Amino acid sequence: MRVAVLGVGLMGGSVALAARRREGVRVLGWDRDPAAVEQALAAGVIDDVAPGIPAIGAFAPDVVVVAVPLAALTATVAAACAAVAGTEAIVTDVGSTKAEVVAAAPTEVFVGGHPLAGAETAGVAHARADLFDGATWYLTPTAASSGVGYERLHRFVTSLGAAPVAIDAAAHDRLMAAVSHLPHVLANVMVQQAAAALGGETLPATGPSFRDATRVAGANPLLWGQIYAANAAAIGVQLDETIAALQDVRGRLHDLEAWQAEAQQLRRALLEVGFDGGPQQELRVSVPNVPGVVADLALTLGHAGINISDMSLAPSPDRQTGEVGLWVAAADAERARQLITAKDLPVT
C-alpha cells in the first residue's frame, strides 16, 4: 500500500503515522512549507518527501490524502487529481466542509472525507498514530463515484482505526453547521455581549457555565474564518433558524418553563444516548477542592474499571470547593455512585 499525504500537519501527520502502523505501507509526504515536511521526515512520520504535487504520480499511490487548509483545498485537490490522472489512485481529503470541494473535483477520482477527530492544537509535532482510533470518518461519495475506488478508501479509513460512514456532502455540511459551526458563532457572540455588558469590569465569578459556553469562542481564527466561508450556505440556514427561535423566545419570556423542560429532554436524548459507546450518565459530586480529591475520584473509579468519558470541574469562587461532573457508562453509574458516596461525598 502506497499513500501520498499532501499537507503534513496534525491531521496529515496522524494519517501517515496511523497508516504506517501496518506492515508494507509507505507514505510519501508533501507540504507547502518545506520545513514542515523535512521535520516530518526527520521525526519518522513519513518515508519520503515529494518535491512537488506533480511528483506524486511517479510514486504510484493507491490513496492520496489531501490535508491542507480549507482555503487551499479545492486547488490542491485539483492538482492531486491531475497528478494521478489515468492511474488507479483514489484521492480524498480531511476538510471540515464537503459540498464545495466535492462539487469542484472530478468525481471519478475524488471522494470527500472528514474524520471527526483532531484538536485545537496544530502541527505535525502533535500528530499521533492513534488520533483516529474509533473516530467516525465521514465519506461523501456521489452516485458517479468509482465502486473500486470507494471500496479501497473505505478499507484504508478502517485501517487507520476509524469507522467510515457514508453521507451526502450537503447533508454533512448541514449537520456540521448545526452541531459545530453554529455553536462556534454563538460562543463568539456571547463573549462580545459579556464584554459589552461588563464595560471593562472584570468578569464576576459566575461559575463554570459561562466558561463552558464560550470555550470555543475565537478558536483558531485562520481555520474558522475558512470554515465559515466554505460552509456559508448551511450556516446561513442555521442562523436564520436561530434568529427566528430567539425572536420567538423574546416574545414569551414570561412563559418559558415548558420550553426549558423541552430543552432538558432534548439534551438528554442527544447526549446521554447519542455518543458511541452506549448510554452515558452524568454524576454530579460536591467536593472539597483540596489537592488530590479529583485525582482520588479518578483513581477510585479507574481501579474499579469504570471509565470517565467526560469530566467537568466547577470550582467555587475561592477555588476551595466545587462540583465535579463525571460522565460514565449508564451500566456503571450505580456502582460509581456507591464508590463515591462511600467517601462521604454527596452525589446527584
Next chain:
Amino acid sequence: MRVAVLGVGLMGGSVALAARRREGVRVLGWDRDPAAVEQALAAGVIDDVAPGIPAIGAFAPDVVVVAVPLAALTATVAAACAAVAGTEAIVTDVGSTKAEVVAAAPTEVFVGGHPLAGAETAGVAHARADLFDGATWYLTPTAASSGVGYERLHRFVTSLGAAPVAIDAAAHDRLMAAVSHLPHVLANVMVQQAAAALGGETLPATGPSFRDATRVAGANPLLWGQIYAANAAAIGVQLDETIAALQDVRGRLHDLEAWQAEAQQLRRALLEVGFDGGPQQELRVSVPNVPGVVADLALTLGHAGINISDMSLAPSPDRQTGEVGLWVAAADAERARQLITAKDLPVT
C-alpha cells in the same frame, strides 16, 4: 447575632450553616414545606423552627434572609418586612434577579442580595457551610437604604465567608442577563437546532465542544422559567443585541476571520484575567486516556502545589485518547508545563 432564614433549601441551609460557624449565632428557620424545615432542624442546620413568617418578629432577628424561589420572592419579602416592622432588623434575599424585588420592597428595611454561588443540585441535604467562601455576593442598596442596616448586612455577608459588592439593581440584572441568562437561552436553542438537524439520528462524536456549549441547556426548568420571567426586560435587550449580531454575521460569512480573532482576544481578556485569584492560563495536553493518566496529572500538579482551577477532558471518539485542558495560575504555568512535558505528554 440572631438570623432568620426563610426557605431552607440549598441556599438558605448554607446561609444557616455558614452563619453558625461563629460563636453566639442562633438561626431560626421557616419553610413553606414543613418537612423541609424539620429535616433542617434534625440535621442541625438550624436552631429553631418558626411556625410562620409573622412569628419571626418575636425572635428579634438582626438579619432576615429570604431564600425562597423567585416566583414567591416578592410576597415572602413583603411578609418578612411586615413581620419585623418597627425593629432594627435588616431583610435581604438571595434571588438571581434584583430589580423586581427591590422595587416592591420597603427600602428602609430591605436590601437585595445575590451570592454568586450554588449548584445545579438543590435541597438542604446539599447545604454546605463553605458554599459562600470567597464568593462575590452582590448587594443592591438604594440611595434611601439605612446606613446602619447596610453596614450590618455587609458584615453579615463577610461573616459567611463571601465578599460583598454593592451594585445598582438594574446594573446587576443587565450583567446577569449577559453572562448567565443569555448563555442559558442559547444553549437551549443549540440543542433544538441540533435535534432538528439530526432528525432522530444519533449525535456524531463531534468532540466536547457541543457538550460544553450545551451543558446548561434545560437546567432546572422551574428555576429558570422564573429567572427568565423575573429578568425579562434585561434579557430582552440581550436577545435584541444577539439577533442583531447574528444578522450582521449572516451578512458576511465569507469575511469572519478578523471577527473570530476579536472574539479570541475578548475571551482571553474576560477569562484569563477576569476571575478572582489572579491571571490564569490554560494548558492543553494530548494524553492517552488510559486509566490513571488524568489522576496522575492532577496528583503531579497537586504535589507540586499547583492548583488546577478548571479542567476539561476532551476524549477522542473511542475514549482511549484525548486532550485535557488545565487552567492554572499564570505564575505556575511554566512549572506545570515542565512537569507535564517530563511525562512525554505534549503541551500547548
